[in-house]
Amino acid sequence: MAKIAKRMQKINEGVDRDKLYLLSEAVSMLKERAVAKFDETIEVSMNLGVDPRHADQMVRGVVNLPNGTGRTVRVAVFARGDKADEARAAGADIVGAEELVDIVQSGTIDFDRCIATPDMMPLVGRLGKVLGPRGMMPNPKVGTVTMDVTAAVNASKGGAVEFRVEKAGIVHAGIGKASFGPEQIEENIRAFADAVIKAKPAGAKGNYVKRVAVSSTMGPGLKIDPSSLSVA
DSSP: OHHHHHHHHHHHTTOOTTOOBOHHHHHHHHHHHOOSSSOOEEEEEEEESOOTTSGGGOOEEEEEOTTOOSSOOOEEEEOOHHHHHHHHHHTOSEEESHHHHHHHHTTOOOOSEEEEOGGGHHHHGGGHHHHGGGTOOOOGGGTOBOSOHHHHHHHHHHTEEEEEOOTTSEEEEEEEETTSOHHHHHHHHHHHHHHHHHTOOTTOOSOSEEEEEEEETTSOEEEEOGGGGTOO
């Protein structure tokens, strides 16, 4: 325990919890403090001036990070016939129709992202209670209900990140790994922030981006000056 406390003390050394850091400064500090024995995930969290209980204030979308996420994404595709073959050829990890629905209904979810062809949605709709709370339900708005399964699988494998605002008005995502170069992390954070800003709903009033913070898996959370993200 003493070892852990000492390590945390060292990680938190020199961190001002109230300061608004420039993005480049914050990324540099996170990389210096990412000393875990595994490649830590860099996360960004944005506190938005919306109330997602109102339909006209929901924020959701997908962004293709320029430098990928650094993690291996397992993709499941609900499809039949030629589209199932296309999904396998594109590199989908799991492909199926009724049998895949049964597997998921039984509680086995061996994938991180889920794609479906439109004709499969009446079937996949039965999985709403299982996939919905995990944020995995296929949705045409974020390109996961589509006939172009090749493009969808490639996007999922290549760094596509879905985002959806939570009850408290917070949207967050893993946008890379501590092993990435500082420029790669900064580019990914800016791309994510830009996508969230472009997804501003019509019902949002007043200040849209209230707070932004970045952190690593085992590291401190650092508040970011929104202006350094090119956030208006």
